[in-house]
Amino acid sequence: MKQPNTKQLILSTALDLFSKHGYAGASIRHIARSIGIRESAIYNHYKSKEEIFSAILSEFKAVTISEKILSDDLIEDLVNPEKFLKRFVIKLISQWSSATERKFIRLLLMEQFTKIGSTELSVSGYLIELRSICKMIFSEMSKHNIIKKVDPEILANQFTAPLFLIRTEYMTNDDVKEINKVYDLANKHVEFFWNAVKL
Amino acid sequence: MKQPNTKQLILSTALDLFSKHGYAGASIRHIARSIGIRESAIYNHYKSKEEIFSAILSEFKAVTISEKILSDDLIEDLVNPEKFLKRFVIKLISQWSSATERKFIRLLLMEQFTKIGSTELSVSGYLIELRSICKMIFSEMSKHNIIKKVDPEILANQFTAPLFLIRTEYMTNDDVKEINKVYDLANKHVEFFWNAVKL
DNA sequence: GTCTATAAGGAGATAGAC
C-alpha cells in the first residue's frame, strides 16, 4: 500500500483487523481507534464499512501474480525445468508470505462464504491466474517432451493445490519456525511432483 | 445430531447460522428467531454464546474419521490398491459432503484465525487423523512393494491436500453440478497420484 | 478533515412471572 495518508491508513488498518477478527468481528470503532481518530472521521473517506471492504479488494485485484513473481531471470531457468519449478515455488511462497498478502489470504478464507454487499471472494478466483500460468508452463514442457503427456490443467491443479494448502495451513503465527516449515513442505512437494511428471 | 429437542435444535441451528455468517456475524437473537423461541430461552440451555460454540465443536470431536469411512469391506479392497484408493476417496468426499460436515468445514475455515474463548480450530487439527490413517496405509503398501519407496508422511500429505482443497473450494453452493465436479476432480487426483506412486 | 454529539438499533445477558 502507498503513503500513510489517512485514506490509505484506514485501508491497511481495516485489512489488518478484518484479517484478525473477520469482517463482522472488526468494527469501524475498532479501526478508528487503532488509527487514532474518531469513527466519524472514517466517513469522510469512505461512506460505509462495506465500501472499505470493497476498496481493500480492489487494491488486490489491481496487481497480477505475473507481475509479482514471473521475473525475466526466472524465465531463463525454463531450460532447467526442475530448477525452474523450485525457484518458482520459492518466489510464490515468498509472495504469499508477505505481511499484506498473508492478511488478504486470511480474509479470503474467512469471508469466502459470507456475502458482503455484491462482493465475490473465492479461493478459485484467487488461484485462477496462478493456475493459468502453471497450465501454460506445463503445456510447453509437455510439448517439448520434458514431462509426461498429462492434461496440463490437471498438472496445474496438482502442482498448486498442495502449495496453497501448505501456505494456508501454517498461517496462524508468523514466526521463523513456521515459515521455514512452509518452505520445507513446499520443497518436498516440488520434489514429489517433479518425480511424478518427469520423463 | 440427535433428537430435535430444544437443546439439540439450538446446536444445529447455531451451526447452520455460524457456518453462513461466521461466529461474530450470527447472533443469539438470530439463532433464537430461527428456532422460534426468545433469546432468553437459549440461556436456559447454554450459559453463553461461547458455550454454544464449544458444544458444537465437542460434538464433532466425538466422532472419528475411522468410524466414519474405514468399513470392513473397504479394508478387504486393500489387495487391489488402486481400487482401494478410489473407493476410499469416494467415501471420504461423501463424508465431507454431508450437510452437517459441510457446515462444520465452512465454520472451520471461517474461524481458524479467530480466538473464540479457549477454543483451537485448525485445518491441521481437522486433518490429523485422516493423514495418520493415510500414512499407515502407504506405509503398508510401501512395505509390500506395491508402491515406490517414498516417505509415507509425504505421500499422506500429497494424497490428502488436493482432496481437501477440492472439497473446500467448491463449497459455496450445494447443487448436484457442484458435487459432481468435486467427485470428478477427486477421481482425477487419485489417478494422477496412483500413477505417480505405483510400481 | 477531524472533532463532539447524537440518533437508532442490535448485541449479549439477566430477573422474575407463568
Added chain:
DNA sequence: GTCTATCTCCTTATAGAC
C-alpha cells in the same frame, strides 16, 4: 422451559461546529 421486560454496551451512521 419459555415468556416479557429490561439492562448495558456496542454497532453503523449522520449533523453540524471548528
